[in-house]
Amino acid sequence: MTKPIALKPLHALLLDGQGGARDMDAAEINAWRPDQGLAWLHLDYTEPEQSEWLRNQSGLSELVCEALLTENTRPRATLTGDGLLIALRGVNLNPGADPEDMVSVRLYVTPDRIISTRKRRLLSVTSLAEDCRKGEGPANVADFLVQLSGNLVERMGEVVEEIEEELSSLELQLLDEGHSAAIRQALSNLRRQTITLRRYFGPQRDAFSQLQNDRASWLSNDHRLELREISDRLLRHIEDLDMIRERAAMAQDELVSQQSDQLNQRMYLLSLIAAVFLPLGFLTGLLGINVGGIPGSDNPYAFGVFMLILTLLVALQVWYFRRQRWF
Template sequence: MSAGLIHAFVLDGEGGAKKLDWQGLQSWQPEHGELWVHLDYSVYESKEWLIHGSGIDDTVADTLLSEESRPRFSLLDEGLLIAWRGVNHNPKSNPEDMVAIRLWSDEHRVISTLKRELLAVNEVVEMLARGRGPKSLSQLLIEIADRIVWRIGDVVDEYEEQMADLEGQVIERGQSNLRSELSSLRRQVIALKRYLAPQKEALMRFSVEKISWHSQDDRIQLREVVDRITRELEDLEAIRERAVVSHEELQNRISEELNNRMYVLSIITAIFLPLGFLTGLLGINVGGIPGSENPDAFRYFVLGLISLIIVQFLIFKWKKWF
């Protein structure tokens, strides 16, 4: 990357592209071919070029330089203003902490800006390097959108595997520490879904708008991307619901275990309550205690307590208390 310029390519119309530096970008003209400029908006040179050298409207430049943006699609007189979000595969980052990419497109060029690396863009660059990339700017936008959605699908698949594993653990073990894992997964799903819902709407608008430099095949491909992101949203909603059901099942299992323990303690208490009463009654330090002068009295008393336990056991069994 040279002072904010991550990539600049002139498409050759055959799936390849010629790479430009800042000097080549400054001298580019529409007759040279369709241009894709990819910038790090946090670098000063990128800001200067967008505001003073790109020739785009100031409002569009401000949007391309904005720190925060939700997914959107706007059809302006001069072109298209798009904001998408892709999953974050950067080191020590969470996938749901999504990377924002903003794009401006007209029939001659695409300008894209971001701050953090986005694998979907890198894959498109590699395709161009191999001569198997998009042949037009319209296909370039669709390819970026398609790669973003595929990457989102990979994360959703990982969430589904985590959910299936947690469901198995809930059924097999039902340990209380699974609650935090279920809650964490639900938070991740909700965070990802937060951006995918408006992204779906942006892609739908992109697919239905009549744009002069988009062919019918381009619209069909866009609809495929919309269908795929719709399925990913449905899968995320299913994962969230499964997490809720598993959390409830876990709570029920924990409550059942607690009730079983309380039940056992109640039975033990019921058995030893009369025994404690009798031992306490005969243990008072006053005269007239029965058997105090009889050397076999303790033996008879113990046998009486054992008999009482047996009678209690039979009564509990008869009442089906256990």
């Protein structure tokens, strides 16, 4: 007989059905029975001990184990018997991380047991575990799904709001300061971030739709309505991301327009200067050739007269340019 593994999961909670829960030790985990209440085990699948327990002592099928241990996953919800195999993603709010670097959580949910796995810490799961310990958690497995989904979408909304505020700040800087390399780089990063989030939010909504449609016996109509509301909130976040992306594109277009206007103004100024000095250069070059017969070569007042002629010529050009409204 295989010796039971002294499992040390990230969270091992026995829910009391009233919103509270208590932590279970390794012996209680291995001795747990469905009649004791709803058990929630949250594992780090990169830990060899925890993955071994999942494969050999959890009692789950090989297919479910592989789904809980897979490295790459896409948001989904699949009904297997009376259990649900679910993969969801949450924004990465860990210190020093990029929010668009989404964190995956995999769950296998039955009426009497929840097993979830992750690689990186997900604040939505951590806060749910703390709510359970404080007596403010879910009463049953359906409540658990609704509360976890709500936590994930709520934090997604917070990230979307932060991105929108950042974009508004960049738009004000663009109006006040005009074109700058820093604003251009910030807009590019913001567009990349929204594109990445939009890419992940869409499949997440599809997973919530699957949850609503799957006919799990323990998922009531009220819970389906709550999941639909969560899905609608996620849809609004997706629409906000689309709007942010379009606003960022318009801001980038404005940057390009400002840069083009600045370049055109400078080229226009240089063209005016060249137009003023072109006849002056022609006259000075013509009188500067080293051949006989140059007018005024023997006259001591010739240089002053020539400078006066050049000054009058410049004044005539400026008058003409202003009359034509070239500047």
